Amino acid sequence: MKTNIIITGHGNYGTGVESSIRLLAGHNEGVEFIDFLEEDTDVTLKDKVINALANNKADQNLFVCDILGGTPFKVCVELSYEKENMEVVAGCNIGAILEGILLKDSMEIAELADSVVNSTKDTAVRFxxxxxGNSADNNDSSMDDGI
Structure with missing residues (x-):
């Protein structure tokens, strides 16, 4: 099943994520990155997303948005009601997005959306x-090799 992923958010979020994804995994077919710039409105953003959907005829589409409840999220939710096999997620990290891109054609769309969200939850940590005590007195060499 062919899946298209559209990544969008405020400012240069879309192209910023694109930069990171390309550095980590190169170019991936079926992935679009859309910015919601200062000069954009919800109407112009919706047009950008509709054009991206038209350019990639996929069986299913996953929208990945930066912020829950923001304009990109609202636009994608609105569009997801117009067709079957569309899911919207928000607030996901780069690692989870990359994993979703690599797995996108091997899962049903709802499973892929859940996977991206769960991966974000599983990898968000606080060190x-x-x-x-005094590091000069610490003879513990367990960190000598890094991880």
Whole structure:
């Protein structure tokens, strides 16, 4: 099943994610990156997204938006009601988006949307420092090799 992923968000979010994805995985077919710029309105953004959909005739589409409830999210939700096999997710990290891109043609659209969201949840962490006292007195060499 052919899947198209459209990544959109405020400012240069779309092309910023594109830059990161291309650095990590090169060019990927069936992925569009759309910016919602200062001069755009919800109407112009909707036109951009409709054009991206027209350029990639896919069986299913996943919209990845930067912020839950923002204009890009609202536009994508509105469009998702117009056709079957469209899902919208928001707030996902680069690692999860990359994983979704690499898996996009191997899953049903709802499963792919869940996978991207769950991957974001699984990989969002806070590093907690352990204060073991004076580092000069610390002879623990367990971190000598990094991870």
């Amino acid at each position: 907690t420092k352990i204060n073991s």
